[in-house]
Amino acid sequence: MRRSPLFSGIIYxxxxxxxxxxxxxxxxxxQGWGIFTVFLIIIATxxxxxxxxxxxxxFKLKNSLKNK
Known part of the structure; x- marks a missing residue:
């Protein structure tokens, strides 16, 4: 089953x-920054x-299909 980029983007x-x-x-x-916290921030980024x-x-794909 293929998911739309919008659905996957919202999940991410x-x-x-x-x-x-x-x-x-x-x-x-x-009470501060640890290695686990830095790892979580990298994953979140x-x-x-x-x-x-x-x-x-x-939205770019939707717009390009609309203009055809």
């Missing part, structure tokens, strides 16, 4: 926000970036 954005929330909670619990890129690709 939600995961990025979830990893960011967990990292913030981890910083507050440990990749997820948010990929999600935004997929959402943008969806």
């Amino acid at each position: 954005i939600i995961l990025g926000l979830l990893f960011t929330y967990i990292a913030i909670q981890n910083i507050q619990r440990e 990749f997820d948010l970036g990929g999600g935004l890129r997929m959402v943008a690709f969806h």
Whole structure:
């Protein structure tokens, strides 16, 4: 089953926000930055970036198909 880039992008954005929330909670619990927190922020960055890129690709693809 193929999913649209919009659906996949929204899932990635939600995961990025979830990893960011967990990292913030981890910083507050440990009173600082640890290796696990840095790892969570790196994963969140990749997820948010990929999600935004997929959402943008969806609208670009939709616009190009509409203009044909």
